[in-house]
Amino acid sequence: MTKSISRRQFFRIAGGTAAATGISPKLRRILSEPFVRPPEDVLPGRATWYASTCRQCPAGCGIIVRVINGRAKKIEGNPLHPLNRGKLCARGQAGLQVLYNPDRLRNAVRQTGGRGSRQFEPLYWDAALDLLAEKIRALSNPGRLAVLAGLMPDHLYRLLSLLLESLGAAPPVIFDLHSALEGRAAAARSSEVFFGAAELPVYDVGRSDVVFSFGANFLETWMSPVAQSVAYGNMRQGAFGGRGLLVQFEPRLSATAASADQWIPLRPGTEGFVALALGRIIVEERLGHVGSHRPHAALYQDVDVTEMAAASRVPIESLRRLARLFADAEHPVAIPGGSLAGQQNGAASMLAVHALNHVVAQVGRVGGVFLSSPGPTAMLRQTARVDSFAQVQDLIERMKAGEVDLLLAVGGNPVFELPATAGFAAAIERVPYVVSFGSFVDETAVRADLILPEHTYLESWGYQVPEPGADRPAVSGQQPVVRSLYDTQASADVLLGLASRLGGRPSEALPWPDEISFLEETVRDLHGSSLGAYDADTPAGFFALWRQYGGWWSERELPREPVVAEAVIQPLPIVAPQFVGDERTYPFHLHPYPSVALSDGRGANLPWLQETPDPMTTARWSTWVELNPEVARSLGIGDDDIVRVISPHGELEAPVVVYPGIHPDVVAIPVGQGHTDYGRFARRRGSNPLDLVAPVAAADGGALAWGATRVRLEVTGRRQTLARLESLDGAGRESLG
Amino acid sequence: MRFGRTGIPISGTSRWVPAAGLLVVGAVVAGIFLSRAVALAAPTQPLPYSHEVHAEAGVQCLFCHTGALRSDVAGLPSVQKCIGCHALISTEEESIQVLTGYWERAEPIPWVRVQSQPDFVFFSHQPHLGAGLPCETCHGDVARMTIARPVVRMDMGWCLECHLEQPQEKVARLADCLACHK
Numbered sequence: 001m002t003k004s005i006s007r008r009q010f011f012r013i014a015g016g017t018a019a020a021t022g023i024s025p026k027l028r029r030i031l032s033e034p035f036v037r038p039p040e041d042v043l044p045g046r047a048t049w050y051a052s053t054c055r056q057c058p059a060g061c062g063i064i065v066r067v068i069n070g071r072a073k074k075i076e077g078n079p080l081h082p083l084n085r086g087k088l089c090a091r092g093q094a095g096l097q098v099l100y101n102p103d104r105l106r107n108a109v110r111q112t113g114g115r116g117s118r119q120f121e122p123l124y125w126d127a128a129l130d131l132l133a134e135k136i137r138a139l140s141n142p143g144r145l146a147v148l149a150g151l152m153p154d155h156l157y158r159l160l161s162l163l164l165e166s167l168g169a170a171p172p173v174i175f176d177l178h179s180a181l182e183g184r185a186a187a188a189r190s191s192e193v194f195f196g197a198a199e200l201p202v203y204d205v206g207r208s209d210v211v212f213s214f215g216a217n218f219l220e221t222w223m224s225p226v227a228q229s230v231a232y233g234n235m236r237q238g239a240f241g242g243r244g245l246l247v248q249f250e251p252r253l254s255a256t257a258a259s260a261d262q263w264i265p266l267r268p269g270t271e272g273f274v275a276l277a278l279g280r281i282i283v284e285e286r287l288g289h290v291g292s293h294r295p296h297a298a299l300y301q302d303v304d305v306t307e308m309a310a311a312s313r314v315p316i317e318s319l320r321r322l323a324r325l326f327a328d329a330e331h332p333v334a335i336p337g338g339s340l341a342g343q344q345n346g347a348a349s350m351l352a353v354h355a356l357n358h359v360v361a362q363v364g365r366v367g368g369v370f371l372s373s374p375g376p377t378a379m380l381r382q383t384a385r386v387d388s389f390a391q392v393q394d395l396i397e398r399m400k401a402g403e404v405d406l407l408l409a410v411g412g413n414p415v416f417e418l419p420a421t422a423g424f425a426a427a428i429e430r431v432p433y434v435v436s437f438g439s440f441v442d443e444t445a446v447r448a449d450l451i452l453p454e455h456t457y458l459e460s461w462g463y464q465v466p467e468p469g470a471d472r473p474a475v476s477g478q479q480p481v482v483r484s485l486y487d488t489q490a491s492a493d494v495l496l497g498l499a500s501r502l503g504g505r506p507s508e509a510l511p512w513p514d515e516i517s518f519l520e521e522t523v524r525d526l527h528g529s530s531l532g533a534y535d536a537d538t539p540a541g542f543f544a545l546w547r548q549y550g551g552w553w554s555e556r557e558l559p560r561e562p563v564v565a566e567a568v569i570q571p572l573p574i575v576a577p578q579f580v581g582d583e584r585t586y587p588f589h590l591h592p593y594p595s596v597a598l599s600d601g602r603g604a605n606l607p608w609l610q611e612t613p614d615p616m617t618t619a620r621w622s623t624w625v626e627l628n629p630e631v632a633r634s635l636g637i638g639d640d641d642i643v644r645v646i647s648p649h650g651e652l653e654a655p656v657v658v659y660p661g662i663h664p665d666v667v668a669i670p671v672g673q674g675h676t677d678y679g680r681f682a683r684r685r686g687s688n689p690l691d692l693v694a695p696v697a698a699a700d701g702g703a704l705a706w707g708a709t710r711v712r713l714e715v716t717g718r719r720q721t722l723a724r725l726e727s728l729d730g731a732g733r734e735s736l737g
Numbered sequence: 738m739r740f741g742r743t744g745i746p747i748s749g750t751s752r753w754v755p756a757a758g759l760l761v762v763g764a765v766v767a768g769i770f771l772s773r774a775v776a777l778a779a780p781t782q783p784l785p786y787s788h789e790v791h792a793e794a795g796v797q798c799l800f801c802h803t804g805a806l807r808s809d810v811a812g813l814p815s816v817q818k819c820i821g822c823h824a825l826i827s828t829e830e831e832s833i834q835v836l837t838g839y840w841e842r843a844e845p846i847p848w849v850r851v852q853s854q855p856d857f858v859f860f861s862h863q864p865h866l867g868a869g870l871p872c873e874t875c876h877g878d879v880a881r882m883t884i885a886r887p888v889v890r891m892d893m894g895w896c897l898e899c900h901l902e903q904p905q906e907k908v909a910r911l912a913d914c915l916a917c918h919k
Contacts, residue, residue, distance in 0.1 A: 030849070030853055031850070032813055034812070035816070043804055044808060044811075045809040
């Protein structure tokens with residue numbers, strides 16, 4: 001039983017042990033790098049909190065950032081901000097990884113090896129701006145300059161609009177997938193038809209007792225999810241009398257539907273039919289307590305409840321019960337959400353839902369629907385408006401026809417976010433010179449000749465009037481919380497630098513020497529307002545408080561009642577949904593949905609967000625296809641089996657998640673993965689469902705109808721285990737028994 | 738009798754185990770002493786800063802380590818503070834020229850930490866200075882050191898030695914786990 005060790009071996013082990021014990025403290029060599037020039041307000045070891053604005057989605061929540069020794073360490077919600085009231089979502093928390101992302105561009109670059117070569121040559125900013133100014137001067141006519149942008153903070157939009165106007169060029173075309181998925185353009189449009197104001201309505205969920213949400217995932221990504229979650233909490237806790245009730249109507253059980261009291265699964269595109277049927281029943285049976293329904297009768301004169309019930313496959317008894325529930329409530333509200341807007345009949349469906357609020361007289365009433373009051377912020381309100389998909393297609397056609405010589409891509413990532421068959425990737429090849437302003441080399445930037453990386457939002461100035469707004473006039477202020485980490489520049493400063501180089505009208509239109517002086521001058525308009533939560537004697541004092549508060553807002557609530565427009569007295573339109581793909585060949589509806597973590601894909605380069613499990617399936621780091629258990633059974637497949645999803649426009653492969661919370665006619669795929677660029681954490685991971693989506697717009701010149709594509713499924717016979725937080729339902733519990 | 742690989746006779750466990758045990762213990766003890774020596778040695782710094790020279794010139798600790806009175810950490814002086822004096826003083830010295838190099842390149846000096854506490858210890862200078870402790874109590878006579886080196890291993894036993902000697906009414910609070918491990 002003895003094990004022989006030679007003496008030499010023994011000394012080797014003993015010596016090694018001694019050396020390892022002795023050396024270990026020496027390995028702990030910690031560097032301590034003090035400032036070269038210390039900022040005045042920094043005390044080493046003590047945190048400084050800066051108030052700013054989140055830019056992870058367009059909502060414009062107030063944040064406070066904990067900074068120690070010049071490093072941003074933690075982001076929290078700003079407790080004073082009237083929109084999010086100290087709360088913040090996961091995407092907001094992950095903002096630190098935007099700042100510290102290892103894949104950020106660190107200086108201006110030119111792609112020297114040709115587009116897509118990824119060979120970047122650094123450029124001095126002066127040279128880069130000279131180059132861009134030269135390209136603009138060389139344009140034979142300003143119409144050959146095009147700007148394609150995502151939603152951007154208001155200050156940048158204002159400067160960009162001023163510059164383009166002074167050049168005589170067309171205003172920027174604005175498209176981003178997040179806005180398309182939440183139906184921002186359609187919501188503004190239906191509000192214009194209904195209330196005569198093209199702005200996003202505010203739903204007073206917090207003081208409502210019955211909420212009917214038609215495809216609005218308002219606790220996840222839709223519009224202003226943090227503010228709406230706070231309101232939802234108030235509604236549930238009965239802060240305004242009794243526990244509120246939530247009913248969610250949508251094809252797939254979202255996390256919002258999972259928080260609801262009832263989920264009514266619908267076939268895509270039939271949400272409007274349900275709303276019309278509910279309205280008709282309320283008017284017909286004189287339900288509720290609003291007095292006479294006579295003025296509403298005209299709205300529903302063409303609606304047949306039996307037809308609507310048949311089309312939506314919701315039993316008439318259920319519709320009657322829901323109609324009574326809604327009409328009998330004290331403060332009901334109906335919310336038209338994003339999945340309505342993704343259909344070709346989106347506008348009609350949204351009007352039908354708005355009409356429900358009108359029928360129960362909840363327009364401008366507590367717990368109903370409001371518009372946000374601008375107060376003295378009106379002059380700051382020059383907000384970017386999402387353009388119709390037709391305008392995007394028009395730009396693509398102009399690019400294809402060689403009518404665009406210079407394209408500026410400011411925010412957004414159209415190559416990734418537009419349906420592949422919309423042809424943007426091919427069209428961009430026809431543009432002689434492309435400039436990107438992104439901080440990362442994404443799918444669009446990789447097709448650019450020049451990249452002028454902007455500061456991240458934690459390094460730059462700005463302001464934004466949140467829309468949908470809060471219950472009072474408010475402006476969110478943005479300020480740098482750290483010095484810029486790299487040699488990047490604020491896009492606003494790039495535009496100002498460009499204007500001064502161009503001279504003439506542009507330099508007159510944009511006379512400010514830098515972003516801060518522009519901001520200071522703009523903010524001055526709010527100084528002296530009697531509404532403000534604070535005021536100061538001097539403009540400089542006001543600007544100091546603006547930075548401390550992280551913006552400006554009214555001290556008290558200031559509701560604004562919408563006025564229902566004349567047009568609403570006419571019968572509501574009844575429009576059947578239309579789909580691309582023949583029903584026999586393509587038996588399923590494709591339902592792409594925004595990922596709670598990655599949103600439209602902009603969060604895919606942040607590992608914290610990749611790691612965040614989807615709240616319903618707990619899957620992460622990948623793309624999956626959600627199938628109803630009946631469908632999975634009929635195909636003879638189960639969890640983790642790879643299926644091929646084929647539409648008339650493309651195909652992709654991904655593992656299956658068998659998900660009971662989905663209408664059997666629907667195949668759901670989360671959006672956000674499938675990047676071919678955009679950094680090490682995003683690349684080569686999952687697939688992009690936009691490759692399947694048909695490039696069609698809603699009928700009345702609306703946004704991209706991303707839910708109007710039919711698909712079929714093919715079994716591949718292969719498997720791939722998905723990364724999930726929880727083991728598959730049941731399996732874990734059985735092994736515990 | 739069996740023979741090992743080197744030809745030295747090995748007779749099972751009987752003779753080797755006590756000797757081996759002794760050697761292992763010896764090695765570990767040697768290791769501990771060695772590690773102590775390394776831990777208390779002055780680290781190699783990017784430039785040969787001498788505390789002694791500065792203390793002799795009458796510079797107070799808090800002139801450079803300004804945070805100690807107000808913050809958790811004492812802090813290191815910024816390059817700007819160094820150059821505030823050394824733009825004029827001893828500019829011909831080689832080490833000062835290294836310093837000027839950092840300043841001109843706007844680079845922070847990568848000092849190696851002399852004292853540090855692990856993550857699970859929440860130490861703050863402020864209450865210690867507030868209680869009237871002089872710097873030397875913990876850091877030794879830095880005014881007589883060239884490159885600063887630790888004089889004690891700042892472990893928990895050493896902290897408690899002092900905390901337990903405090904007046905009776907304070908001991909309960911000072912010996913509480915949560916005083917340092919929050």
